[in-house]
Amino acid sequence: MKLKTGIVAFFIATLLSGCSLFNKDSLSEEDNSAQNMMNSLNDRSGVDSNTYNADGLQVTELGVDSQISEGIDALMQSPEFSDPNSPLSTRTIYFEYDSSQVKNEFVPILEAHANYLMANPNQRITLEGHSDERGTREYNIALGEQRAKSVFKILQLIGVMTNQMDIVSYGEEKPVASGHTDESFALNRRVEVVYK
């Protein structure tokens, strides 16, 4: 397990090295998100890898697709998605103001989704990026997309195939909380992982 995690971390590091041609200012948030994920993987590789689901990787290695879920109904009946103790039951990733950096607390959740998607290569998802209402609408569309892309990159780095993932940004147009308070803003700054 330690070795496998190390390989994933190496893979991520290799990909990140390709990022050096990127403008530092503009992409620093996304660099950080990947960097954070790498750190969290490294941290855990030496201590405990429970949250980095070993089962998912094993299924991938065997190449067995015995549990492919077709359609949302079938998926939602699956206990992994409805059991509140399962990380797959969490399908919303929250962000800080004007930031597209994925917070460490959400990395295990994304790892669980990545493992599921790697085990079920026919499963597709849409990453819906959203923002709070502050700032201009078209800028918020761009911000929502950056957030969805941060999540996309992490899932990709873990091993999810890019053709399993779509991105759409709704900016501030589809709030889940209608209030105008900091609490509402926090709930609206999100990426929703939508299984199709």
Next chain:
Amino acid sequence: MIKLAKKIALILLALNLMAYSHLLRAELTIEITEGVQSAHTIAVVPFASPLGEQLKDDVAQLIGSDLARSGYFKVLDKNQMLTRPSQSAHVKFRNWEALGQDYLVIGEVTKDNNLYHVKMSLFDVYKKEQLKGLRVTVEASALRMSAHHLSDAIYEKLTGIPGVFTSRIAYVTSELNSQSKTKYNLYVADYDGANAISIAQSKEPIMSPSWSPKADKIAYVSFENKVSEIFVQTLATGERKSIAKYKGINGAPAWSPDGRQLALTLSKGGNSDIYILTLANKSLRKLTKSLAIDTEAAWSPDGKKILFTSDRGRRPQLYVMASNGQGVAERITFDGDYNARGSFSADGKSVVMVQGAQGNYRIAAQNLASRATTVISNGPHDESPSFAPNGQVIIYARRKGNDDILATVTLDGASKQDIQHTEGMVREPAWAPRK
């Protein structure tokens, strides 16, 4: 006069065609929230009307409302009038002088078969002279528009600036239907909110309406296919074309002043950049090449420059670059911590924007010659400023209580008005250019 009547008839024809293809209507009403102390005083006497006929629209009332909304006039309450002349020969200037009026408007409506002749005379009370006389001939259904035409003439005569009372606006609304599902509408209305007609409806968001320079088409973003897509819709026919449906963002359409090109925000190249689409041959040219967010393009009136929002300096700020892509982008905003969604006035001398500072989002105007920026609205959640074609007034969206409404503010910030919509949240106003 015949020419003007023809023009009005054409406008009406266009409105009727629009009404045929679309069903939803809504009304806006305007409320003055802050006025100017130094405004000129003007009396608009109720117009004499054909014997025994109650006209559908009160022309004098509409002219008075138009002038009051401009922020530059204080209009006399008709109940304070001592006399109500409708002929020049009956005007006694001392009566109006006694009421402290700088200017006087009188008029009459006469009927000739199915046509109405609306005659107006404008006087300078202190000089005791007539400044302007005008007659507009229309069908009954266009009396309202005839009043706006007369308002334009009065405003231009007294201020030297063309009026905007015959212009139109577009805006987006969202409201919950009976099943608690959000419904989005794109409306076109007279500048004062009258004759509002929904030209597009969707269960998914509609955004960023942008008028063509001839005000005959609107480009906008629709998520109706669960992805962002830019459409161009011809108002007279309702005909609609999808012009951008690339992978990722398709947003912030902005017509070039010659109407041949649209600036767009696309993210198909990996991140949000501004592209120039030539409509005739569908060719696409990438204008910005930064790896930051570049969006919300606006053209300078001469078409040579593009103003846009970018966070290349970490926070969103406004930049200007050549529309041919040459040279480097120059940052023009340094006040506040957030400056976005800029647009030029028609004379190219001013830029309006949303300025955020410590979470307070207000409309600000920059004089491009002096680079001085003035905050002109009160916040805390103001957005989407759009210049009137004469550059004197800006329409924008603001929050009032829990409602999103439209409001106007004069370029100097002195006069403000709210425009109340009857249903739903109102946003993203776009003032149509002069036809």
